[in-house]
Each structure stands twice: as structure tokens, then as C-alpha cells.
Amino acid sequence: MTENKTIYGLATPLGRSAMAVIRVSGPLTISILKKIFRPKKEYQKFPARKIIKGEIIDWENNKIIDEVTVAVYYSPNSYTGEDMAEIFSHGGFYLPQRICEILKKAGAILAEPGEFTKRRFLNGKIDLVQAEALLPLISAQTEKQAKMALAQLRGEVSLIIKNFGEELKELLAQTEYLIEFADEEEAKELEKNIKKRIASLNEKMEKIFKRTHFQKKIFQGIKVVLAGRANVGKSSLFNQLLGRERAIVTEIPGTTRDVIEAMIDIDGFPFIFCDTAGIDFNISLIDELSVKKTKEYLEMGDLILLIFDISEPPQEADYDLLRMTKEKDRIIILNKKDLPHKFPLDFLSSEPYLLISAKYGDGIEEIKKRLKKYLQNFYSDSDTFLFLPRQIECLEKALAACKNCLNLSYWESIAEELKEALFNLRELLGETTSEEILDKIFSQFCIGK
Numbered sequence: 001m002t003e004n005k006t007i008y009g010l011a012t013p014l015g016r017s018a019m020a021v022i023r024v025s026g027p028l029t030i031s032i033l034k035k036i037f038r039p040k041k042e043y044q045k046f047p048a049r050k051i052i053k054g055e056i057i058d059w060e061n062n063k064i065i066d067e068v069t070v071a072v073y074y075s076p077n078s079y080t081g082e083d084m085a086e087i088f089s090h091g092g093f094y095l096p097q098r099i100c101e102i103l104k105k106a107g108a109i110l111a112e113p114g115e116f117t118k119r120r121f122l123n124g125k126i127d128l129v130q131a132e133a134l135l136p137l138i139s140a141q142t143e144k145q146a147k148m149a150l151a152q153l154r155g156e157v158s159l160i161i162k163n164f165g166e167e168l169k170e171l172l173a174q175t176e177y178l179i180e181f182a183d184e185e186e187a188k189e190l191e192k193n194i195k196k197r198i199a200s201l202n203e204k205m206e207k208i209f210k211r212t213h214f215q216k217k218i219f220q221g222i223k224v225v226l227a228g229r230a231n232v233g234k235s236s237l238f239n240q241l242l243g244r245e246r247a248i249v250t251e252i253p254g255t256t257r258d259v260i261e262a263m264i265d266i267d268g269f270p271f272i273f274c275d276t277a278g279i280d281f282n283i284s285l286i287d288e289l290s291v292k293k294t295k296e297y298l299e300m301g302d303l304i305l306l307i308f309d310i311s312e313p314p315q316e317a318d319y320d321l322l323r324m325t326k327e328k329d330r331i332i333i334l335n336k337k338d339l340p341h342k343f344p345l346d347f348l349s350s351e352p353y354l355l356i357s358a359k360y361g362d363g364i365e366e367i368k369k370r371l372k373k374y375l376q377n378f379y380s381d382s383d384t385f386l387f388l389p390r391q392i393e394c395l396e397k398a399l400a401a402c403k404n405c406l407n408l409s410y411w412e413s414i415a416e417e418l419k420e421a422l423f424n425l426r427e428l429l430g431e432t433t434s435e436e437i438l439d440k441i442f443s444q445f446c447i448g449k
Ligand SMILES: Nc1nc2c(ncn2[C@@H]2O[C@H](COP(=O)(O)OP(=O)(O)OP(=O)(O)O)[C@@H](O)[C@H]2O)c(=O)[nH]1
Pocket: 228, 229, 230, 231, 232, 233, 234, 235, 236, 237, 248, 249, 250, 251, 252, 253, 254, 255, 256, 257, 276, 277, 278, 335, 336, 337, 338, 339, 356, 357, 358, 359, 360
């Protein structure tokens, strides 16, 4: 058990910076601090949650290491729930590491990745959904990603899950009463009532579950694949969407070989654009591999921007592309509108399209508008956000068990399914999660988190 050891960890990255933050947590925090920290003012007891000015010293030779400020938190009113200190030192490479060395010499041990948050979780300050939200929050690149993570961190999601759990507990108690005690008259009414409540719970969980698929995608970035024949203007459009010359554009067909990916933020939503090799360019081994890769991206893309050159009649590969992406979400784009049109529109069998000129940046805003609209079908700021695979899997299992109840007639079996549903919701919140899974989750964090 490392739980009652006193740990330290750097909460900020090493490197040139004005400041660094070093955290200490555990029962020896105060005695270690007394050894290594010389405050400007004398204190009987370090005041809680106040900024205390002073120096970090190497007490063995009385050398001053750095001028710092320190904040002290007493158990249970701290991040981890234990006694804690945060040392605000100067940044850079040397000083923060030197202070860590002093902490080690004074008896603290280096924290494992995520150990501060793990202790916070184990001390009951947050549940697992809230703990898991931290990593997405600090790695969020767009407004919506941050919003989704913050909603989890604030406990908004957990509250809803807890309410589902409470409802399941009540249903389970009623079902058990029904099995053990209810007389015939009473049973009829109760059976009806329980089934009705299970159906309603089922509906609520299903509503949330249906949104998780896209929430996961938003969290990871929506993959938009630009596809088309060689030379239709995929890379030109890619660059326009990015607002910079990221991909090489030439008049030579087959310019793009490997897939190029880049993330852009459209109104807070992260889109990962993938520029691909022209699908019809197939003369050498490299081309063959390029085409294979493009096809893989066509499979895994969330949305395809299917690009045709309006200045040329459709070719075999255009038909292939239309067919290959038939089942996918796609936006048809007719490029090079500035040139004479030689592309018959009946080729598209009345599927809507956007007419653009990638070279001159004409029609780009309309594409962005369409992308935003595409996501609005799957996202609302007031959603309940569950977007990590583990979370979705728990909800899915709970929902499946709840659904089973509706098709069962033996009340003993229904009680079992209700227990299974409850177990999975508790798993979601980390109430029944194994040490092994917890270790896996927290090991993805950085040391000082
Ligand atoms: N007139 C005109 N030319 C365009 C337009 N868009 C692209 N082009 C030209 O078409 C040629 C090919 O453009 P790219 O963007 O490299 O086409 P691509 O689809 O990426 O081609 P590959 O990488 O070879 O598959 C270049 O000479 C572009 O300048 C457009 O809207 N109008």
C-alpha cells in the first residue's frame, strides 16, 4: 500500500517557464515542510490555504535552493483529502528538480502517474467518471471537448447515473417484496407498476446511450476524409479548409501519396481532415499502396467529402467512388466551378451538392457550415456526456440488462437483471471497479496529477 506514504510530484512540465508547481500529499507533509521550508514569518502552525512566503533550503548544509511561496491544506480539506502542500517555485529545468530531490531526501516518495487524483478518488472526494474527466479536460483542444469534460468533472453526469442507480435500487426492493410477500391482489398492481417504471428508466438510459456514439467521436475528433480522382483539387480544398498551405498542390496527377491529417476547430468542434491520394492513380507499387490507404480511410471516415472536377466529364473512378461511399455520410463537392462545366449533373441522381472553387477559396464557408450542421444532429450543449469507451460500455451493459427485464416473465429473473444493471452503473461510477482497472485508468495520467 502506497496510500499512507507521503508523495511528491511536479504538477507543471519541466522547461523554461516563470513558475513551477510541486505537490506534496500524505501524513508527513507538514513535518517534511518544516524541514525544507523556511518561512519569512515564524508560525506555530502553517495557516491553511494562505500563500506563505519563504525559502526552500537544503537543511543538511543550510543552503538556500529557491525563493518560493507555499500553500498548505489540511486533511480532509485538500485535493487528495490528505494533508497537502503546493510549492510554487521558479520554473526551468534545474530548480524544480532540485526541490524534488530535497523532498525525496526529507522522506517523500515520487508519486506514481495519477496518484494524487487516485487518492482523491479513493478518499471519496470524486467518483470515477469525475476522475476520468481530468485527462480529457487538460488535453481538450476545442471548446466542445472542454465542455464535455468539464460537465463530467463537475459531477453533472454522475448525478444522473446515481439517480438511475437509486431508481434501480427501489425497483429491486419492490421486485423482491413482490416475490416474497405480495398477495395475489396486491401483486397484480405491483407488477404493472414495476414494469412501467422499468420501461421508463429504459427509455431515459437509451436516450443518453444513443448520443454517446457521437460524443465519443467529438472527443476524438470527427474524421472527415477528402476523396476523389487524382487532380480534382483535394489538396487545394484541404489547404483552404486549414487556412494554410499544408499539402503540396501541383497540376501533376498523383501528387498526394500518403494521407495527410490535420485538426481544425470549427465553432468549437474538432474536425480531423484527411487529404488522400487520388483513387484512380495506379501505375506503380507506391501508387497501389496509396490507393489502398485511401480506401481504408474511406471505410473509417465519419464523413466523406467526395470531390468531382466539374471541368471534366465523369470517369470510371468517379462512378466507383460514388458507389463505394453510398452507405457513408457524405457531402458531394463539385470543384473548379471557375472553369467551363463539362460534368452532367444527372450523374449525381439528384443528390445535393456544393459548387466550389478550391483554387480561389470560393464556397469554403458553405462547406464549414454544412459540417457544423452535420454535427448539430448529434450534439447539444445540454446532453449528458459519456464519451470514454469504458463509460459507454458500462452504460450499454446496464441498458441491456434493463431491456432484458421487459422481455422476462419470471420475477426472479427480473430481479437478477435489475441487479446486473445496478452493478454496471456502480461500475461506471467506480464503486465496484477492480484495482486492476483503476491502475490502468490512473496510469495514463502524468506524475503530478
Ligand atoms: N481552375 C481551378 N483549378 C483548380 C481548382 N482546384 C484545384 N485546381 C488545380 O488543380 C490541380 C490539382 O490540384 P490538387 O489540389 O493538387 O489536386 P488533388 O486532388 O490533390 O490531386 P492529387 O494529389 O494528384 O490526387 C492544381 O493545378 C490546382 O491548382 C479550382 O477550383 N479551379
